[in-house]
Amino acid sequence: MLYPQFPPGFRFGMATSAYQIEGAADGKSSSIWDTFTARPGTVRHGEDGRVAIDHYHRYAEDVEHIAAAGVHDYRFSFSWTRVQSDPAFYDRLVDAILEAGVRPVPTLYHWDLPQDLEDAGGWMNRDTAYRLADYAGTLVSRLGDRVRDWITMNEMSVHTLYGYALTDHAPGRGLGLAALPAAHHQLLAHGLAVQALRAGGAGSVGVANQHFPVSPASDDPADVAAAGLFADLTNWMFSDPLLRGEYPNEMIQAEIGDPRDLEVISAPLDFYGVNYYEPTMIEAPRAGKDYSGVLEVDIPEGLPFSPVPVKSDERTDFGWAIVPSGLTEILTTLRDRYPNLPPVLITENGASFHDAGPGPDGRIRDHQRIAFLEAHLQAVAAAQEAGVRVDGYYVWSALDNFEWAAGFDERFGLVHVDRETLARTRKDSWYWYRDLIAAQRRS
Ligand code: BGC
16 A cells, blocks of 8 residues: 655644543642533533543553554643642653653643633633743643643634633634733733743743635635635734734734744744644635535624635544645744744644444454545645645544534544453554555655
């Protein structure tokens, strides 16, 4: 079999996040996701992460599944509330990852804010940024002797939009455009965390932002303007401040763009993490047209843009359009937009298919996931050929896990997890990824 080839030194990895896998909720105080999932109607089938996939107790087995594929890096996240009461868990986890010959690449914050900070205003409160910087300092002094690479924040855009502007994710505030300060305070938290991590001796610091091409549904200037605003609010609002030291448009700049903060926010990074799933198409709202069901979240009426379905013959079982060329496109767009773009790491890419458990022969034949991953790796290679420096690629996700508001139906893992027994089974895609990594020319 022929596998896509990458330059020597290219890093293959897998990614997860704390709330989605750890469980063991009793051993710590509540995060906003504990509170949110306890509210009826927030998650499909009323599921939650109290047990999740019980990674807290099964981490040794999970690290073995990750390492046995031959990956170089494992991206996971810390649970902030667990760090407060049970930080030794992360000593055990990091030691296990290192003993398995894998590089730990932790994310400080993947959406699970301590509930007491939310009660004090959450990301709408500027003070939360300083609390995150303190937490970064605690972690780097505890683990900095063993962890070299750090990611500050995960997808500040999705957290702001789904959690603060809309009501689909924790904390479910539904503030609309009034949520802009939640974006700014997360960006400030990122900048302050970069300072704290560097002061603590961190070797390499980056961020993980979601990016995707946004195209207008037509050449009509109204559609073009609507798509431009949507791209600002979902993409550029979270990368321009980091990589250009400014906000992408005057409305946002006037609302939240304090120049002193922007200087902190735009401190140089060692790498820039890109999470990619699917592109978006936008039009100016047409009076009387029904837009419900286009995204898995409902966009309230009255906004100046409306997502419309992306034309694509193929979709994942989550309903997301499969458009690998969108990954090449967003990478070249980032390179063109930011002359000082640091080396890129694809910190997440993957697909949910509703894989059944192992058949009588023990196998899980997830050929659609293999095709998805292969096409997206080809898209990364195409971006490299076009001159974008991409240093690595992490599959979302190592294991099936709690997919936020969609609960456990959506399966992104290379390793299958049985909902009843929590038994782990490597899918065919796991074996394919192992063989792809082994087939790379290393010199
Ligand atoms: C997030 C993950 C999530 C994945 C699939 C990203 O938005 O960082 O936590 O599971 O996409 O939805």
